[in-house]
Amino acid sequence: MEKLIAKFNKYVSLEEKEIEPIRNYFHKKRVKKGDYLLKKGEICNKIFYVDRGLIMLALYKENRKFVAKFCLEDDLCCEGISFLKEIPTKYCIEVFEDSTIYEINKQDFYNLYKISYKWDRVVRLIMEEHILELVERFADINTITTKERYLKLLDNNAEIFTRVPQYVIASHLGITPEALSKIRKQLAQRK
Template sequence: MKTAPEKTHLEKLKSKILSYTKVPDAVLEEEMRYYECLELRKGDMLVAPGQFVHHFYYVAAGCIYYYKLEDGEQKVMEFYTEDVFFTDLPAYVKGTPSNYFLKATEKSLVYAVKKSDAENSFKKSHELERFGRLSMQEAFMKIFTRVERLSSRTNEERYLRLMEKRPDLFQRVPQYLIASYLGITPVGLSKLRKRLGKGQ
């Protein structure tokens, strides 16, 4: 029997799927059987370079960050927080080893569905196939728009946008990771926050 918190998280997962397309109740209940609940501690790794990526994930609670190492430094691509689907899309889609990390920045609860199970469900249901396509498109666009922002906006513009759209990250994520995500140094971020009156 599922505990109350787990049932609550499952309901959120169902609602997220239904936000993409209508799915018959019986089909949706069958789909839930394929999702495995993973409890992660701070620092736990979902994916590391060299691994094959066989799962698509949903964040029920917590924060996962997506990054790579360049010359020994972490280059943060994205932060995935509550009510978001994610994976390492290049490795997942192409079936090649990952070049990235997916790691929990805090205690997190994630649901994982195997690629083979997901694809089988897509074959059985047009509604689930549509959900799969749209959720993967959304995951891709998160990375694409982040890269676009790095090339087309100033440091200040990127910082202010993050403050507006995702202010919670500044309390949940170390500042050096936020600096990496914004494409600036930790010192640069500190100076920017002080100049804009947000250094406290």
């Protein structure tokens, strides 16, 4: 819990008035590999914080899933469209390693804004970071090849390669496992 408070405190210096609700509203939960924190068709009414473990936000595309975001230790996770618009989600949030998470429900989260405007600043700053990530990924899709995106992921997020199978990496790159396998072969041969 202290790690979560520290995370928020990094954005804005919080006082007891703001910290206490965090302790009250966020609830610790242990989840197991294979569990779902959100299933397709449900309305997302929680925000999750990963204390330990690995969960992922994944978009359904017919039969398959496309991993939109890996959420590791100290990451927040939420399906924003469903949460904000209150519509059934096209995503799922899947637990990929036995994890310890903290969750806050929507009503409590909105109460934070009532308690203090500081939460607007915290959330604004978190959103800014999130937008930068999204925009950069967007730019990459339009400017660099899949091979380059694979190498970039390997470079920036090597950790994840040790924690999920290759077909999950492929789904995060937006390609089939077969295509990734071929890319890796090409790269191996060039050495």
